[in-house]
Amino acid sequence: MDKLRRVVGSTAISLLGQAITWTSTFLLTIAYGRFLGAFKFGELYFALSFVMLxxxxxxxxxxxxxxxxxxxxxxxxxxxxxxxLLLKSLFWLILYAFALLFCHLVGYDDEQSKLIMICGISLLSGSTSNTFAALHYAFGNVLFPVIGTILEKGLAALIGYLVLKTGGTVQTMALVLLVSSAVNALWQAICYYRKAGLRFRFDLDTSRSLLRTSIPFIVSGAIGVIYYRIDTLFLQSFTNTTVVGWYGAGYRLFDTLVFLPSLIINPIMAPIYANLTLVSQEQLKIAIAKSFNFLLFFVLPITTALIVAAPTIIGVLYHNPDFQHTIPALQALAPGLIFLYINTVIVSVIISTRQEKKITITASIALVFNLALNFVLIPRFLHVGAALSTTLTEFLLLCINIRYIPRQAFAFESLVVASKAFLASVIMGVVLWLLRFQTIYLLLPAGACAYLAVALLFRTIPPEDLRTLQMAIRHKSRSAPAAEELLTESIAVETLVTEFDEATLPRLRAIQLPTTGEEETTPSRRLQRKRRNENRLAGGEVV
Incomplete structure (x- = not known):
């Protein structure tokens, strides 16, 4: 229960931070649409994608x-x-030099080269933030990374909106993103210093171990970035920057809505999976089931809203006729959210069970599949083809990854939750379609109310989950002996016992414990009593 309360508290902090981040991101999205247009936004999105690649x-x-x-x-x-941090700094120097050289060899214009130069520096600050965030997550502390993200996104949105509204250039906006990223890194470093100190200790053996064990992660990550971002390079090559802007506008929303796995799985549940793999397969199965239930309950209505209400969402956010072409791309990307949410849980479990080499194999298959789809679909369907490639690749990953979950850890109960959430989402979609000509401030709340009403009617969330959550919130302030505290005490007692030497044990055996007046009835105790009586009779003593 104590661990559950901590999960609930961490989730609440993350959701609060995400609400602020959403607001900041949507504000900046509106600024992109109104003040940059499809072409300029395409330049910025291409630079960010290139640097990430x-x-x-x-x-x-x-x-x-x-x-x-x-x-x-x-x-x-x-x-x-x-x-x-040492290895990342060395990698950054090499990669940044390579990026600048590539821009020169390919012949990008000055504006695009400057954008890539500025965005390339933000790679270092972003990777530094991620390093400190990973440590905070490992210690079960999500507050500091959440505040850092709020600072980064909030500053980027506030300053960026003012800069773009006053006629700022795309390069100026890239500088704003860089400064915001640096603030996040500085904040998390200061927080970690105040909590644990920053005594740098470089160890060649540790560096070698990190490099060796990171190969599966780097390879699978590289492949993942390629099949997520290579479509932008294909669009730039086969079409033009405006089409890249159409696709980038839809993909930005897709990226933003990958918030629940980022909030719940990576920072909160991944350390729990890692611990439970050493403790109990049954508890691991329960943790996986609850993760699936939670994500499916939210991602299915989100996907439905993106498909049905895409014209209204794009019209409100970007407020520019140029971005009407984004609507079909967003609708094609929407189903990929479902597959991506599920894949996030599965990949986290695979990593926790130290099977990360399988991720490399899966990612390699997905890369070949994605490249083939892009070559076929982008020339025919432009940005919509790129969106379809992303969704179909996520579906392929799901089909492969699900085979790697240990059968005893897979929760089939989540299929029942998924079917009920799907039916509720269908009804929600009908409501959204009937109200499609209404303002978004009426459309989305009406759809959400319809979904929640049907979900409650179908009892989509298992009653025991609701009771557990209610108990966790109700007893949050009460003190109770946690399971891990009891485990710690038992380990301490065991340690004390093992510290006794052979000279101490006989003295312990000689201690006469007070009796309770009840006779032992075990066979060994009866045998000992019989032998004692026989010895006393042999000595002439009356029993």
Missing amino acids: IGFPLEFGFNQQITRDVAQDHSKALSYLSNS
């Missing part, structure tokens, strides 16, 4: 290892921090 070792190297290994052994935190 180049900087995959910084994004995917070491972070998941840090969270998993430090959650299992807190003593590794100092050496992991020092060596991962």
